[in-house]
Amino acid sequence: MIPHDFGMDLAAYQKRGKTIETPRIYECIDCGGKGLLHRHGFYPKYAITEDESTQILICRLKCRHCNNAFSVIPDFLIPNFQHTLSTVINRLKEFIEFRRTKGSRQLLAFYLKRFMKNINWIHSFFVFLGKRSGIPKDEKERATKYLKMIRDFGESTFLRRSKGHLSSYFMAN
Numbered sequence: 499m500i501p502h503d504f505g506m507d508l509a510a511y512q513k514r515g516k517t518i519e520t521p522r523i524y525e526c527i528d529c530g531g532k533g534l535l536h537r538h539g540f541y542p543k544y545a546i547t548e549d550e551s552t553q554i555l556i557c558r559l560k561c562r563h564c565n566n567a568f569s570v571i572p573d574f575l576i577p578n579f580q581h582t583l584s585t586v587i588n589r590l591k592e593f594i595e596f597r598r599t600k601g602s603r604q605l606l607a608f609y610l611k612r613f614m615k616n617i618n619w620i621h622s623f624f625v626f627l628g629k630r631s632g633i634p635k636d637e638k639e640r641a642t643k644y645l646k647m648i649r650d651f652g653e654s655t656f657l658r659r660s661k662g663h664l665s666s667y668f669m670a671n
Contacts, residue, residue: 499569499577500527500559501658501667508545508582511572512554516540520557520570531563538567545574546581548588548600573654576669581605583653586669587645594641612669613641620644623663624651 502521504511511518523535538560542553560567574582581589586609592599593606617640621633624647634640648656648668661667 499571501573501575501577501654501661502570503573503654503658506572508547508552508554508572508574511574512545512552515555518555518557520559523559523568526561526563526566527568528566529561529564531561533562535559535561535568541569543571543575544580547585551580573658576657577667579669583657587648587653590641591645591649594638594645609669610641612671616668616670617641617644619663620648620660620668623660623668626663 500521500523504518506514520537525532526535536559538558540555540557543556545552545554554572557570558567559570571577574584576583576586579586589599589601589606590609590613593610599606614637618633621644624631624644629647631643634643657667
């Protein structure tokens with residue numbers, strides 16, 4: 499999956515449907531083959547926010563050299579997750595600060611476990627950018643610190659720029 503900034507929010511993206519303008523990618527991310535990856539159709543995907551669940555269309559691109567297909571997902575979604583990036587960040591923040599949040603307790607536990615598992619990776623990304631600071635020993639302080647850093651950096655920008663830094667993306671297994 500390739501996160502891309504389409505320059506619009508969920509509602510605008512859904513409204514555009516198949517008329518969405520996809521990025522022109524001239525090199526395969528798998529085989530390195532040169533040439534324009536061509537459109538290979540769309541598939542539906544649910545995007546869940548705090549208030550609603552909506553279905554959007556995701557464009558697929560295909561390499562003519564290796565025949566691999568890639569999805570170009572809007573950067574307000576985390577690859578392989580249905581909840582939007584801001585929903586996940588907000589729920590984590592609410593739970594860490596207030597020990598309560600909307601939604602499923604089990605799903606929140608999954609998000610929290612995955613986030614905490616990748617927190618050293620998140621730290622290394624910010625160190626790579628020159629933002630040197632110590633890692634708090636307390637788990638709550640650590641999580642709060644990095645959630646704030648992600649929000650200050652820009653959630654979508656963080657998702658796009660951090661892809662491929664030691665892992666595929668920050669909530670990856």
